[in-house]
Every structure is written in structure tokens, then in C-alpha cells.
Amino acid sequence: MTGRRTPPLLLAAGAAVALLALVPLAYVGTYVVVIGPVDLWHLVARPRIAELLRNTITLAAACMAATAVLGVALAFLVERTDLPGRRYWHGLLVAPLAVPAFVNGYAWVSLDRSVHGFAGAFGVVTLSYYPLVYLPVVAMLRRLDPALEESAWSLGHSRVRTFRSVVLPQLRPALLGGALLVGLHLLAEFGALSLLRFPTFTTAIYDQYGSTFNGAAATAMAGVLVLLCLVLLLADLRLRGDRRYARVGRGAARSVVPLSLGSWRAPALGALVVVVVLALGVPAYSLVKWLVVGTSTQFPVDDLTRALVATVVLALAGAVVTTLAAVPVVWLAVRHRGWASTLIERSTYVANALPGIVVGLALVVASLRLVPAVYQTATLLVAAYAILFLPRAVVTVRAGLEQAPAVLDDVAHSLGVGPLATARRVTLPLIAPSLGAGAALVFLAISTELTATLMLSPIGTRTLATEFWAASSELRYGAAAPYALLLVLVSIPATVLLMRTDGPAAQTQEVPA
Amino acid sequence: MTTRPRRPLRHGLPVALAATLLPASTLTGCGVFGSPDLVIYNAQHEQLLDEIVPIFEEESGLDVELRNGKDLEMANQIVEEGKDSPADVFLTENSPAMSIVDNAGLFAELPASSYATIPDQYVPDDKTWTGFLARSTVAMYNTDSMTEADMPASLMDFAKPEWKGRVAFSPTGADFQAIVSAVLAIEGEDATAAWLKGLKDNGVIVQNNLVVMQSVDSGEVDAGIAYSYYWYRDRQENGSDSDSSALHFFGNQDPGAFLSISGAGMLASSEHKDAAEEFITWLTGTEAQQAMAESYALEYPLNPEAKLNPEVKPFDELQPPTVDVSSLNGPQVTDLMTEAGLL
Numbered sequence: 089m090t091g092r093r094t095p096p097l098l099l100a101a102g103a104a105v106a107l108l109a110l111v112p113l114a115y116v117g118t119y120v121v122v123i124g125p126v127d128l129w130h131l132v133a134r135p136r137i138a139e140l141l142r143n144t145i146t147l148a149a150a151c152m153a154a155t156a157v158l159g160v161a162l163a164f165l166v167e168r169t170d171l172p173g174r175r176y177w178h179g180l181l182v183a184p185l186a187v188p189a190f191v192n193g194y195a196w197v198s199l200d201r202s203v204h205g206f207a208g209a210f211g212v213v214t215l216s217y218y219p220l221v222y223l224p225v226v227a228m229l230r231r232l233d234p235a236l237e238e239s240a241w242s243l244g245h246s247r248v249r250t251f252r253s254v255v256l257p258q259l260r261p262a263l264l265g266g267a268l269l270v271g272l273h274l275l276a277e278f279g280a281l282s283l284l285r286f287p288t289f290t291t292a293i294y295d296q297y298g299s300t301f302n303g304a305a306a307t308a309m310a311g312v313l314v315l316l317c318l319v320l321l322l323a324d325l326r327l328r329g330d331r332r333y334a335r336v337g338r339g340a341a342r343s344v345v346p347l348s349l350g351s352w353r354a355p356a357l358g359a360l361v362v363v364v365v366l367a368l369g370v371p372a373y374s375l376v377k378w379l380v381v382g383t384s385t386q387f388p389v390d391d392l393t394r395a396l397v398a399t400v401v402l403a404l405a406g407a408v409v410t411t412l413a414a415v416p417v418v419w420l421a422v423r424h425r426g427w428a429s430t431l432i433e434r435s436t437y438v439a440n441a442l443p444g445i446v447v448g449l450a451l452v453v454a455s456l457r458l459v460p461a462v463y464q465t466a467t468l469l470v471a472a473y474a475i476l477f478l479p480r481a482v483v484t485v486r487a488g489l490e491q492a493p494a495v496l497d498d499v500a501h502s503l504g505v506g507p508l509a510t511a512r513r514v515t516l517p518l519i520a521p522s523l524g525a526g527a528a529l530v531f532l533a534i535s536t537e538l539t540a541t542l543m544l545s546p547i548g549t550r551t552l553a554t555e556f557w558a559a560s561s562e563l564r565y566g567a568a569a570p571y572a573l574l575l576v577l578v579s580i581p582a583t584v585l586l587m588r589t590d591g592p593a594a595q596t597q598e599v600p601a
Numbered sequence: 602m603t604t605r606p607r608r609p610l611r612h613g614l615p616v617a618l619a620a621t622l623l624p625a626s627t628l629t630g631c632g633v634f635g636s637p638d639l640v641i642y643n644a645q646h647e648q649l650l651d652e653i654v655p656i657f658e659e660e661s662g663l664d665v666e667l668r669n670g671k672d673l674e675m676a677n678q679i680v681e682e683g684k685d686s687p688a689d690v691f692l693t694e695n696s697p698a699m700s701i702v703d704n705a706g707l708f709a710e711l712p713a714s715s716y717a718t719i720p721d722q723y724v725p726d727d728k729t730w731t732g733f734l735a736r737s738t739v740a741m742y743n744t745d746s747m748t749e750a751d752m753p754a755s756l757m758d759f760a761k762p763e764w765k766g767r768v769a770f771s772p773t774g775a776d777f778q779a780i781v782s783a784v785l786a787i788e789g790e791d792a793t794a795a796w797l798k799g800l801k802d803n804g805v806i807v808q809n810n811l812v813v814m815q816s817v818d819s820g821e822v823d824a825g826i827a828y829s830y831y832w833y834r835d836r837q838e839n840g841s842d843s844d845s846s847a848l849h850f851f852g853n854q855d856p857g858a859f860l861s862i863s864g865a866g867m868l869a870s871s872e873h874k875d876a877a878e879e880f881i882t883w884l885t886g887t888e889a890q891q892a893m894a895e896s897y898a899l900e901y902p903l904n905p906e907a908k909l910n911p912e913v914k915p916f917d918e919l920q921p922p923t924v925d926v927s928s929l930n931g932p933q934v935t936d937l938m939t940e941a942g943l944l
Contacts (some may be wrong), residue, residue, distance in 0.1 A: 135942055136939075136944075285806075287806075292944070296935075296939070296944055299775075300673065300935050303935070452681065456685060558647050562648065562811060563811040563815070
């Protein structure tokens with residue numbers, strides 16, 4: 089399987105995607121060299137950097153741990169227990185994805201000014217990001233082969249021990265991929281942390297860029313941020329290892345017999361209610377409150393419609409482009425493992441640790457110097473979206489492709505089917521749900537993207553997120569509320585798609601790989 | 602066995618693929634991304650321009666596009682874009698950003714008619730831009746914990762140890778950076794660096810002037826450094842963030858009485874210079890100045906014909922220090938603030 093020859097076209101496509109993804113890094117790298125070691129040391133070895141380093145690392149570690157625990161616990165409750173209304177809980181638990189972190193921050197801060205600093209940032213960011221772990225873990229749980237767990241039980245393992253020694257290891261790609269996304273995402277988070285007054289590298293870089301555009305201090309900070317990102321990538325590489333999680337057959341044959349919660353049902357339901365109230369109820373209440381109460385509330389229907397159309401068009405274009413770009417990267421990483429494939433896959437992750445404004449600025453500079461024609465066009469903005477959100481598409485599509493055993497391709501080949509026909513008739517149907525999920529995740533992310541949009545949107549183009557930000561950063565909470573509600577409405581179709589993609593399939597043959 | 606769960610995706614993929622082709626036609630076709638007659642890079646408050654630009658569009662028949670951002674961010678972006686900049690007009694909240702673009706030689710000289718109504722001291726000698734609004738520096742204080750008598754005589758006093766943990770400010774804002782540039786121009790580099798270090802030790806750092814006001818009004822801090830109009834605006838709206846606070850004007854030509862000038866300039870690279878001149882002339886004219894005076898903004902119009910709400914402290918009572926509006930050094934300020942660990 090690994091010995092199969094890598095098609096040059098596929099490699100070229102993957103390399104092109106990786107090169108695009110590396111533009112921001114090249115920008116930072118070039119600048120760091122231009123600054124020179126002496127000035128660089130002067131900019132990095134100062135108390136402000138130590139302060140930011142402490143803030144960033146503590147918050148990232150705490151949020152990754154919290155989202156991992158929360159994500160797995162919630163996924164287990166919804167997928168593997170006899171909890172009443174599991175389908176509805178799933179919807180409610182995914183729904184916070186439709187509420188951008190900065191809207192969540194605004195919702196909390198506008199209700200209670202004491203929500204700020206580390207505690208505020210930790211709480212709000214965890215509530216915003218746990219679906220990034222929850223979703224892939226749910227998808228994996230649904231696709232796990234129940235026979236493995238049943239074998240464990242028949243060998244005398246308890247449910248707990250089975251979960252720990254059989255289920256958890258199989259969840260690893262989803263769990264690690266999700267936690268990695270949370271960490272990378274947090275490194276790039278600007279809006280929520282700015283509202284919650286918790287300075288990290290990204291807010292500091294944003295502040296520097298706001299003051300100096302592309303000054304040396306900001307680039308030096310971006311350099312440190314990239315190093316933090318690389319630490320996460322290497323950790324992921326080590327932990328993920330070289331294991332395979334392939335399975336034959338389309339979807340799990342039967343659901344596992346759900347765990348009876350018994351007397352734990354009430355506490356479990358209580359915990360879910362708390363999570364949903366905090367992650368969904370508070371922002372909803374806050375937005376409705378500001379919609380109704382805010383004295384500055386207006387309903388400028390024309391502005392709202394324009395922003396809505398621009399947001400949906402950009403998000404659709406970005407989602408399709410990004411997902412298509414993810415396919416060659418994932419295909420290489422899963423089917424043609426090797427240093428080149430790994431390099432290409434990892435390259436796509438790097439940009440996620442750069443704040444949107446760095447990606448935006450890198451593309452402004454690169455486009456003005458190299459391809460002036462695309463400057464101030466939607467094309468450049470979509471390219472920025474692709475760079476920013478490739479990791480989401482790659483993680484999701486990869487989880488799907490890992491479940492599609494390569495041996496089926498070999499069977500198809502041996503039956504005389506060409507490579508493209510094999511992809512279309514064998515692999516594509518197997519990974520279609522993950523393509524859909526990847527596109528939906530990217531759509532959600534773009535419809536709420538702020539900083540790169542501010543930098544790169546063609547003149548006059550305003551999205552729901554930028555309109556919301558303009559109002560909320562001026563504390564016009566009432567005026568911000570209709571945009572926030574529209575942002576949520578725009579995200580609902582994609583969220584519903586996410587919930588259905590890995591819907592419990594009923595198939596029978598199961599052959600553990 | 603069933604394939605039902607997959608069916609939506611079978612249809613979904615072609616739909617998604619078709620959607621890639623949609624934007625290309627939609628972007629150009631439906632006017633969302635149309636081509637304007639005048640492009641304004643606006644770093645002034647978006648809400649203010651949203652109020653007055655439609656009046657100009659109506660009168661001139663021109664289609665204006667606003668690209669909104671912050672002072673220094675946009676100034677630096679214009680410098681980076683150079684002669685390729687799509688901007689025709691640049692509007693700022695504070696003059697240091699105008700100086701950045703001016704120093705790069707990117708402004709065209711304005712015709713005298715476009716700043717005829719503006720007093721001389723608010724137009725730089727080389728006439729490359731004109732002031733159109735002014736904002737007064739002020740200290741806000743919480744009226745439950747403080748009285749006017751407790752407030753310091755000078756803005757410089759906030760760096761003293763007795764203010765530790767009691768004063769809020771927003772170092773990332775162009776407003777505060779303009780105030781620092783005035784301190785730099787008046788007090789010199791060493792005094793400014795020492796003052797910034799004191800503020801870093803004492804201050805509660807927040808993200809913008811509105812939060813400064815909120816923090817003061819809620820009693821989280823005793824005092825805050827900002828511009829006066831934020832407080833007046835809140836008073837005019839509903840007073841929810843200003844009912845437990847008051848303004849302290851420093852006067853006496855103190856750096857804390859600094860009057861910051863919002864500038865308007867025309868880019869030399871503009872392909873719509875007639876429209877740009879027409880807009881700036883209109884902006885400094887009595888009609889627009891009066892419209893801004895009557896708007897929510899409550900900044901000081903620079904055209905003496907325009908009359909501001911009488912509840913705002915009169916312009917001629919401010920006693921600001923004398924500062925050359927075109928000489929404020931933004932880059933040196935950000936260097937000093939970076940050095941002090943504020944950025």
C-alpha cells in the first residue's frame with residue numbers, strides 16, 4: 089500500500105496547495121531575516137513577550153484539556169448511552185459552532201462586565217470551541233466497529249475498561265485532531281480575547297499591526313507564534329504515530345448496545361443542560377435582550393441584506409475551494425505516506441496558527457508585489473480563507489479517508505478499474521460524508537471570519553461579521569444584535585448538514601482491518 | 602441495508618460544485634462588489650460617515666464606497682499600497698496618521714477652496730490635508746469614589762504611584778497614541794518614556810475608549826484617559842455608562858488638554874481627483890460641518906459657522922496646548938510604547 093507509486097499530478101496539486109498555505113510563513117520568515125538577529129533579539133527578549141508567552145501558553149493548554157474532556161464526555165453521552173432525546177442533544181451541542189467566539193465573548197461581556205481576564209477567556213473560549221473536539225469524536229464513535237467492543241466485553245472487560253483500552257485508542261485521531269484544532273485556533277483567536285481583555289500574542293500582534301501595519305515588532309511576535317504552532321504540530325505528529333484505523337464496509341453495521349445510565353441519568357441530563365445553557369442559552373438570551381432593549385437598535389434592511397448576500401457568497405465559494413484543495417493533501421497523506429506527503433499535510437496546518445491579519449497582510453504584500461491584478465478582489469479573499477481553514481477541511485476529510493481502506497482500491501484495480509474511476513466509484517462515496525462535513529466546517533468558519541475579511545475584502549464589501557464587529561466594538565450592542573442573529577441563521581444549514589453527515593447508517597458486513 | 606442517509610450528499614456535491622461557478626457571476630453581477638465613483642479610506646468613526654456620506658451622495662450624484670479601519674493601520678496600508686492604492690480620500694480620527702501618508706509623499710496638495718472654512722492652525726503648511734473635526738483629551742472620574750478636587754492638575758500625574766490600579770486607558774487606540782504624540786511634542790522623549798512606564802505600572806489596560814468610560818462609570822477604576830465626546834454621546838443616548846462619572850478638563854495648556862485633529866486628504870494616485878476635491882470641500886463646508894455637529898458624534902466641528910450642542914464644553918474654553926498638527930510623530934510614539942511594554 090505504502091509502496092504504491094505516487095501519481096505526479098497528485099503530488100503537484102498537493103505541492104501547489106502547500107505553497108499557497110506557506111505564503112504567510114514565507115512573509116514572516118523573510119521579514120525576520122530582514123530585521124536581523126540583533127534587532128530581533130531586542131524585540132523578543134523583553135518583558136512584554138514573557139507576559140504574552142505566559143498568557144498564551146496557559147490559556148491554550150487549559151482550553152485544549154478542557155475541550156478534550158468536554159468533547160469526549162459529551163460525545164459519549166450522546167452516542168453511547170440511553171440518554172433521552174439524543175438526536176436533539178446532538179443538535180444543541182453542535183449549535184455553538186454557529187456562534188462565533190467573539191459573539192460569545194460579546195454576549196457574556198455585555199451581560200456581565202466581570203467576565204474578563206483569564207477566567208473569562210478560558211470559560212468563553214472553551215464553550216465556543218468544544219464542538220471542534222465533540223464533532224470528530226462523535227463521527228468516529230458512529231463509525232467504530234461494534235464487534236471490537238463486543239469482543240472486549242465477551243473477554244470480561246468492563247464498560248469502563250473497554251472504553252479506555254478499546255474505544256479511546258480508536259478515537260485518538262479524532263480527539264487529537266480536534267484538540268490540535270482548538271489549540272491552533274486559540275493561538276489565532278483575536279475577537280473574543282480582545283473583548284475579554286486577555287492579551288495573547290495574537291491580540292498583541294493585532295495591536296502592533298493596528299499601530300505600525302507591518303512593523304518589525306509585530307513580525308517578531310508572529311515569529312514566536314509560529315514557533316508555538318510548530319510545537320503543537322510536532323506533538324501531534326508524535327502522538328498520532330503511524331497507526332491505521334481502517335474499516336471495511338459503509339458505516340457501522342449496528343449501533344452498539346447503549347449504556348444504561350440508570351441513576352446517572354438525571355445528573356447526566358443536568359450536565360448537558362448546563363453546557364447547552366452556557367454555550368447556547370447565554371448568547372441567545374444576550375442577543376435577544378440587546379435586540380429588544382438596545383436603544384440604538386435599528387433594522388437597516390438594505391445593509392443587512394447586502395452583508396448577508398456577501399457573507400453567503402464568500403463562504404460558499406471559500407468552502408468549495410478549500411475542501412477541493414484539501415483532497416489532494418489528504419489523499420497523499422493517507423494513501424501515499426512519505427516525507428513529501430507529510431510535509432505537504434503539515435504545511436497546510438501552519439497558517440491556522442497565524443492570525444487572520446497576518447495572513448491578510450501577507451497576501452496584500454504578496455499580491456501587490458507578484459500579482460497586482462488580484463489585489464482587492466474576492467479571489468484573494470477566498471485564497472486567504474483557503475489558507476486559514478484548510479486545517480479544518482484536512483482534519484475532517486482525513487478522518488474520513490482513513491476509514492476507507494486502501495485495499496478496496498487494490499481490489500478495484502485488480503478488477504480492471506482505472507485510478508480515476510476507482511476514486512469516483514469506490515473512494516468518493518466512502519469519503520463523501522467527510523467532504524460534506526469539511527465543507528460545512530469551512531463554511532461556518534468563513535461566515536464568521538473577521539480579521540482577514542477586514543484586510544482583504546474588496547472595497548465596499550461588508551460581511552455580517554465585520555458589520556457586527558464595527559457595532560459591538562463601539563459598544564452599540566443593540567445595533568450589533570441583528571447581524572449576530574443573521575450570522576447564526578446563515579450557519580444553521582451548515583450545522584444541520586454536520587449533524588446528518590455521519591448519521592447512523594445501517595449496514596451489515598463488518599470486517600475489522 | 603439502506604443508503605438513505607447518503608442521498609442528500611449525492612445531490613449536495615453537484616450543488617456544491619455548481620456553487621463554485623456562482624460567485625464569479627454573482628460578484629460582478631448583483632452590485633455587491635460594484636465599482637464606485639469615489640473610494641474613501643475611513644478611519645474616522647464609521648457611524649459618523651454612514652450618517653453624512655448619503656447626504657453627499659444625494660447632492661453630488663456620486664457613488665461613494667467607504668473602506669473602514671483604524672488610523673495607523675489604514676495609513677500604513679496606504680503607504681504599503683503606494684501608487685496602486687485604490688483610495689481617493691483618506692479620513693482619520695487623529696493627525697499622526699495623516700503625517701505618515703504625508704511623509705511618504707502620497708497626498709496631493711489641496712486646492713485652497715477645499716479648506717477655506719477651516720482656521721489656519723488646523724491645516725499643515727504644505728496644504729496636503731485639512732482638519733475637519735477636533736476632539737479634546739479629558740480625564741473621566743467616578744463620582745462615587747472621587748470628586749473634581751481629587752483629580753490631578755496634569756495628565757502627567759497619572760504616572761505617579763498613588764494612581765496604581767486606579768486609572769484606565771486604551772494604549773492600542775489611535776486616540777491614546779495621538780495623546781502620547783502630544784506629550785512627546787510638549788515634554789520631550791525622556792519625560793514621555795518615564796510617563797509611559799509609570800502608566801504601564803499603574804494603568805488598567807482596556808481595548809478602547811468606550812471601555813475606559815465603562816470601567817470608570819462602573820467603579821472598576823477611579824479615573825480614565827479618553828476624549829470627551831464618548832462621555833457626551835453616552836449622556837445623549839441614555840447615560841447608562843456615564844451616570845456615575847464626570848469629566849475633568851485639564852486646561853492650562855497641559856498635555857492633557859491636547860486637541861487632536863481629524864484630517865482629510867486626497868491621494869496623489871487618485872483617479873477620481875475631481876470627486877475627491879468635491880467631497881473634501883463639502884466636508885469642510887458649513888452644511889456638512891453642521892450635519893456632523895448635529896449628529897450623534899459630538900466632536901468639535903472646525904468650521905466656525907457650525908454650532909455644536911450647548912451641553913458640550915464650548916470649544917473656546919478648552920485652553921489646549923499649542924502643538925503643530927503636522928509634526929506629531931506616530932512611529933516614534935509606537936516605538937516608545939513598545940519599549941514601555943504597552944504594545
